[in-house]
Amino acid sequence: MNCKQLMNMTPRILFCLVAILNAQPAIACSVCYGDPNSPITKGVEAGVLVLLGVVVGVLTLLASLLLFWMRRAAILEGADQDVEEANAVV
Numbered sequence: 001m002n003c004k005q006l007m008n009m010t011p012r013i014l015f016c017l018v019a020i021l022n023a024q025p026a027i028a029c030s031v032c033y034g035d036p037n038s039p040i041t042k043g044v045e046a047g048v049l050v051l052l053g054v055v056v057g058v059l060t061l062l063a064s065l066l067l068f069w070m071r072r073a074a075i076l077e078g079a080d081q082d083v084e085e086a087n088a089v090v
Helices: 003-021 039-089
Strands: none
């Protein structure tokens, strides 16, 4: 590494050192650290359950759509084979 590259990196290195040395400990919010029976905590838990229900519902609908398409493709493929057999007989 030459001197010019080192001089270009010096401000970045200094910024990283200052940021690391000036770090403060994180303090948890009242939901994470507080009373598990508080209304805020119960609201967050209800929100998580609602979002989980939405995700499960969407994934269920996608799986149902995939199964519908698979059945429909099988039915259409069978109908195409019947038409081809009928044309071969005639």
